[in-house]
Amino acid sequence: MDFQLSDDQRALRAGVRELLAGRFGRDRMRAALDAGTGIDRALWRELGEAGFFALRLPEAEGGVGLGLPESVLLFEEVGRSLLPGPLIATHLAAGPVKGAAQGEAVVAVLDPGQSVAHLGEADALLVLGPGGAPRDAARVRDAADPVRSIDPFTPLWRIAGPVEADDPLPGGERLRDEGALLAAAEQLGSAARTTEMAVQHAGTREQFGSPIGSFQAVKHLCAGMLVRTELARCAVYAAAVTADPVEIAGAKLLADDAAVRNARDSLQVHGGMGFTWESDVHLHLKRAWLRSGQWLTAAAAEEVLAGDLC
Amino acid sequence: MDLAYTEEEEEFRARLREWLAAVLPRLPAKPGPDDWPGRRAYDTAWQRMLYDAGYAGLHWPVDAGGRGATPTQHLIFLEETERAGAPYVGANFVGLLHAGPTIAAEGTAEQRARWLPPVLRGDEIWCQGFSEPGAGSDLAALRTRAVRDGDHYVVSGSKIWTSHAEVADWCELLVRTDPAAPKHRGISWLAMEMDAPGVTVRPLRTLAGSTEFAEMFLDEVRVPVSHRVGAENDGWRVTMVTLSFERGTAFVGEVVACRRTLAALAAEARRGGRWDDPVLRRRLGRLNAEFRALWRLTQWNVSEAQGTGGVPGTGGSVFKLRYSHARQELYEAAAEVLGADSADLDREWVLDRLSSLSYTIAAGTSQIQRNLVAERILGLPKGR
Ligand SMILES: Cc1cc2nc3c(=O)[nH]c(=O)nc-3n(C[C@H](O)[C@H](O)[C@H](O)COP(=O)(O)OP(=O)(O)OC[C@H]3O[C@@H](n4cnc5c(N)ncnc54)[C@H](O)[C@@H]3O)c2cc1C
Numbered sequence: 303m304d305f306q307l308s309d310d311q312r313a314l315r316a317g318v319r320e321l322l323a324g325r326f327g328r329d330r331m332r333a334a335l336d337a338g339t340g341i342d343r344a345l346w347r348e349l350g351e352a353g354f355f356a357l358r359l360p361e362a363e364g365g366v367g368l369g370l371p372e373s374v375l376l377f378e379e380v381g382r383s384l385l386p387g388p389l390i391a392t393h394l395a396a397g398p399v400k401g402a403a404q405g406e407a408v409v410a411v412l413d414p415g416q417s418v419a420h421l422g423e424a425d426a427l428l429v430l431g432p433g434g435a436p437r438d439a440a441r442v443r444d445a446a447d448p449v450r451s452i453d454p455f456t457p458l459w460r461i462a463g464p465v466e467a468d469d470p471l472p473g474g475e476r477l478r479d480e481g482a483l484l485a486a487a488e489q490l491g492s493a494a495r496t497t498e499m500a501v502q503h504a505g506t507r508e509q510f511g512s513p514i515g516s517f518q519a520v521k522h523l524c525a526g527m528l529v530r531t532e533l534a535r536c537a538v539y540a541a542a543v544t545a546d547p548v549e550i551a552g553a554k555l556l557a558d559d560a561a562v563r564n565a566r567d568s569l570q571v572h573g574g575m576g577f578t579w580e581s582d583v584h585l586h587l588k589r590a591w592l593r594s595g596q597w598l599t600a601a602a603a604e605e606v607l608a609g610d611l612c
Numbered sequence: 613m614d615l616a617y618t619e620e621e622e623e624f625r626a627r628l629r630e631w632l633a634a635v636l637p638r639l640p641a642k643p644g645p646d647d648w649p650g651r652r653a654y655d656t657a658w659q660r661m662l663y664d665a666g667y668a669g670l671h672w673p674v675d676a677g678g679r680g681a682t683p684t685q686h687l688i689f690l691e692e693t694e695r696a697g698a699p700y701v702g703a704n705f706v707g708l709l710h711a712g713p714t715i716a717a718e719g720t721a722e723q724r725a726r727w728l729p730p731v732l733r734g735d736e737i738w739c740q741g742f743s744e745p746g747a748g749s750d751l752a753a754l755r756t757r758a759v760r761d762g763d764h765y766v767v768s769g770s771k772i773w774t775s776h777a778e779v780a781d782w783c784e785l786l787v788r789t790d791p792a793a794p795k796h797r798g799i800s801w802l803a804m805e806m807d808a809p810g811v812t813v814r815p816l817r818t819l820a821g822s823t824e825f826a827e828m829f830l831d832e833v834r835v836p837v838s839h840r841v842g843a844e845n846d847g848w849r850v851t852m853v854t855l856s857f858e859r860g861t862a863f864v865g866e867v868v869a870c871r872r873t874l875a876a877l878a879a880e881a882r883r884g885g886r887w888d889d890p891v892l893r894r895r896l897g898r899l900n901a902e903f904r905a906l907w908r909l910t911q912w913n914v915s916e917a918q919g920t921g922g923v924p925g926t927g928g929s930v931f932k933l934r935y936s937h938a939r940q941e942l943y944e945a946a947a948e949v950l951g952a953d954s955a956d957l958d959r960e961w962v963l964d965r966l967s968s969l970s971y972t973i974a975a976g977t978s979q980i981q982r983n984l985v986a987e988r989i990l991g992l993p994k995g996r
Contacts, residue, residue, distance in 0.1 A: 303621065303684050304614045305908070305915040311613065371613045501990045516993040518979075521986035525933075528985055532930045536912045537905035543615045552901030601894065608897030611878035612887075 305540070307375075314368075315375045321352060322383040328582070331384055335454060335585070341387045341408055341423050350405015354389075355396040359403055365396070370480070374487040374542040381491025381561075384585055386455035388420045390484045390597075391428045394477055399426050399436045411481065412437065412465060416596070417449055421459035429465065430478050430597075437465065453588040479550050482598035486538050486554040489561035489593055492586045493534060496561075496568035497527040499583060503572055514571070523567045530560040551606035554598045561590035615911065617688070625688050631665055632696040639699070645822045645963075652737060652779040655702035659734025668732040669708070671861070676716035677728050683861060683914045690864035695872075700865065703776050707731035707738035709862070711784040714801065714854040718842045727782070727803065739780035741771040741804070741828055742851075749980050751786075752795045752848060756830060758787035758802065760837070765789070765802065767810075767833045773974075777813045777826035780806050785835075790845050801847035803839040810834075820966040821957075862928070863935055864910055870942055871903045873961070877942075881949045895945050902938045906931065929989070933981045936971035943968045 307315070325345055326334075334342065349355065357373055359365020373393065380389055391411035392402050401407035410424035414431050421427075427437040446459040501524050504515030514520050534557040541553035565587035569576035576583050594600065617625070639658070643650030662668045671686035672678020681689070701708055712731045715723055730736035747754040756769025767787055774783070783804045790798030804811070810833035815823040842850035878896055881887045913927035943965035947954035956962060972978045986992045 303617050303911060303915060304918070305911045306919055307613060497990075501992065504992060513993050515986075516995045518983070518995060521992050521995070522979070522982040524990055524992060525982040525985035528990060529930050529933050532927070533905050533909055533934055536908040537901070539613055540615060540905075540908040540911075543613050548900075549904065552904050555898065555901045556905055603901070604894035604897035606897070607900040608878070608893045611875055611896060611900055612882070 305536075305543075311372065311375060314372055315379065318354075318376050318379040319382070322379055322385060326383050326385050331582075334386070338454070340457065341420065343408075346387065346392075346408060347405040349389075350403065355393050355405055356403040357393070357396075359397050363397065364403065369542075370483065370545055371539065371542040373484060374538060377484045377487035378491035378494075378538075381488030381493075382495040383491075384455065384582070384589065388424065390481050390488075393484065394480055395426065395428050395436060399428070401425070409436070410439065411596075412442065412461070413478075413596070414465065417458040417460050418442070418446065419456050419458055419592070419596075421446055422448070422457055428477065430481075435474070451592075453585075453592050455585065455589065456592055478597060479545070479547050481596075482554045482603075483538070483541055483545075483550045485593050485597045486534070486541070486550070486557035489554075489557035489590060490531065490534050490538050492590055493527070493531045493557065493560035493564040496564045496583060496586050497524065497531055500524055500527060500564075500568040500571040503575075507573075520571055523571055527560075527564045527567055530556075530564055534560040548606055548610040551598060551603040555600055555603040555607070558590070558594040558600060562587065562594060565590050617684070621684055621688060624685055625692060628667070628689060628692050629696070631667075632692065632698060635661055635665070636696055636698060642699075648779050648823075652703050655699065655704055656734035656737070658699040658702075659704050659708075659732075663733045668734075669712075669728075672713070672716060672732075676712075676724060677732050678716075683918045686861050687864055687910070687914045690861060691868055694865035694868040703737050703779055704731070704734060706740045706776065706780075706784065707736065707782075710740060710854055711738040711782070711803070714784065714850060715803075715841055717853050718801075718850045722838075723803075723841060736781045737776060737779055738782045738784060739774050739776045739806070741774055741777075741783045741785040743773045744770060745772050749977060752799065754786055754788060754799065756785070756787050757791070758789050758800060758835070760789075761834075763837050764834045765800075765837060765840070767802070767804070767830050767835055769830050771828040771830070773816075773825045774813075774828050775825045777806070777828055778815060778823070782806060783828070786847055786851065789847075793845060796848045798845050799847035799851075800844050801841045801850045802835050803841065804833065804835050808833050808835070819969065820963055861910075861914060863931065866939070867903060867906050867910055867935070870939055871907070873942060873946070873964075874899055874903060877946055877949050877961075884949070884951070886949060886951075892945075892948055895948070899938070899942055899945060902934075902941070906935055906938060909934075929981045929984050932976070933978055933985070936978065939971055940968045 353366040354376065356365040357368050357376060361367040388408060388410040392409040395409040396403035399407060399409050402409050407425040408423055409426045409428055410418055410420045412418050412427045412429045421439065421443055424439040427439050427442055429435050429437050442465060445463055446461050449458040449460050451458040504520050504524060505513055507514050537553040537556045541549040565583060569583045572581055572583055575581050643654050659668065669678035670681045670689050674680040708731060712728060715727050742751055744754050744756060758765040758767045783806055785802045785804045786799055787802055788798050789800040810831040812829040814827045816825055816827055818824050881892060886892055909927065909931055913931060916927060943961060946961040947965060950959060953959045954962060987994055
């Protein structure tokens with residue numbers, strides 16, 4: 303047993319962090335937010351070329367041939383960076399959906415009963431539930447209304463009627479679990495990032511003649527954030543190794559919790575700054591809220607985990 | 613990231629299981645919580661069985677009489693013994709997990725030869741005399757004085773919360789040897805015989821009704837200078853060395869036990885018709901996520917210790933903080949499952965609920981752990 307990152311995994315993580323910092327650093331992220339122009343297709347293709355979507359496709363099929371643990375490290379970085387777009391669905395669709403692996407296609411996910419993120423820009427849809435078949439996005443769009451989304455980076459569409467599924471995808475039943483795991487990884491990255499932001503602010507902002515981080519009330523908020531992050535990290539990484547549905551449910555539950563609560567505590571540590579549009583904390587919180595409702599909700603996860611006890 | 617155990621590790625596990633299956637049925641009945649002589653006899657008999665089978669001091673260095681096992685083997689050992697329902701370290705706790713490792717790391721050859729074998733064999737019990745009425749979280753403020761008189765120290769003062777003091781043969785005692793030095797630099801570590809003249813032990817009753825710990829009054833107790841471990845006034849460092857000895861494995865058995873309790877709670881909820889209550893069911897589901905993750909965190913910490921040659925990472929404080937609260941939550945959930953029976957001290961889990969209240973206090977309170985995490989891991993400035 304060696305439950306630590308291998309050298310290759312560390313290198314992969316560093317590489318993705320560098321790529322995202324170069325292509326979607328804070329300035330570009332804020333510019334994208336101001337422009338509100340949805341998905342950057344050029345960046346999408348760049349990610350495709352870097353093997354982002356084809357990471358788990360076998361090398362014989364033009365993929366990178368890596369596994370879920372590596373995907374999790376990738377999506378953790380996505381969560382840190384706030385990179386928008388249906389990255390998880392496109393990653394899962396690499397292979398079955400033409401162009402997804404290369405970053406040519408944008409694939410969104412349709413989970414019956416839920417709003418669809420990025421439907422307006424999607425080329426294809428991954429339908430969750432029985433079948434999980436890719437659907438023609440344009441056809442679904444005709445029956446959908448745009449929602450004013452709480453997350454400025456994630457346009458949402460509400461589907462009016464029921465959608466029939468196409469032929470099932472091979473291995474389609476795994477889609478929800480894998481999506482939940484990768485969403486948990488994004489939450490983990492976000493939780494770690496908002497912790498860093500809080501610690502950074504607490505170490506520099508002074509009140510009463512001292513850095514606010516020297517006050518225990520602030521210190522203990524930060525310590526709590528780290529504890530949530532590190533427990534979620536172990537849950538997410540272990541679930542990536544075992545791919546066990548119960549373990550994935552636990553990982554999603556703890557990572558949702560870490561992302562949402564850390565963003566809220568980080569906001570508190572930032573004081574009035576935390577309540578501004580200018581600060582990035584709200585962007586993390588809003589995305590964390592959305593992701594909590596996607597792939598596997600807390601209620602559903604808890605039922606899976608309860609079922610495991612019988 | 614690899615969670616698979618090696619063939620060697622699996623073989624170790626298989627042999628251990630076989631041994632446990634053979635010996636556990638031969639254990640005598642467990643004594644009651646207030647029968648201290650009985651508890652001592654039971655705990656030391658189990659330690660002797662471990663010793664005879666070659667499992668005593670499994671992860672201790674070989675030159676200290678241990679087996680030099682890897683952290684992972686130690687993890688497997690603790691996991692399997694708990695799973696099989698073997699006795700807990702009990703009265704051997706301080707000897708095996710604290711005083712022993714201190715002597716192994718800092719003692720002279722003579723001191724190791726004198727004190728370590730009896731600990732491993734279960735012949736001698738140790739207790740820990742650190743806390744004082746005026747020195748709890750601020751342990752370095754301790755005031756028990758040791759004054760040199762020839763080849764002895766003369767020790768006077770008082771200690772409190774000393775677990776197992778009534779049945780201990782030895783006490784690892786922190787004393788002040790230089791009152792003029794800054795508070796961390798005037799402390800020494802002594803091994804004191806509990807039946808030395810001048811030692812008075814007065815049991816304290818815990819909120820659970822039993823006497824798990826005691827007050828200890830020291831009135832001019834003579835301790836040979838040769839019983840000091842480490843240099844004079846270097847006791848603080850000597851003590852801190854030991855706190856890092858466990859390499860992430862300190863709570864392995866307890867996490868396994870919690871997971872077993874959780875499964876038993878679910879079964880009890882179904883028997884009592886409570887499983888249809890989604891609020892309770894989901895509460896137990898969430899606890900399942902919590903303890904599964906704590907188990908993974910344990911494996912993470914152990915792997916980290918293994919990779920760094922035994923130096924523990926920062927995961928210990930993170931683990932203790934989360935675990936102590938999770939375990940209290942577990943018994944809160946148990947009370948919900950039990951309903952009206954949660955007021956019955958003879959029902960399973962009711963006493964555990966009371967005992968669990970100490971987890972956020974003993975061995976460093978949650979507030980102190982948060983200070984440590986914030987200052988040592990996150991690098992936030994020290995408060996004034
Ligand atoms: C079951 C049990 C067994 C024990 N066994 C032993 C033993 O065998 N040997 C031994 O030596 N000791 C033992 N102890 C003592 C234990 O280590 C102390 O109780 C513990 O360190 C806390 O000290 P205290 O009780 O004096 O509380 P205090 O230090 O007085 O703390 C009281 C409250 O103040 C808070 N507080 C104190 N300082 C700070 C700070 N700087 N920042 C924020 N909050 C603070 C604490 O978190 C706590 O909530 C045992 C305790 C228990 C409960």
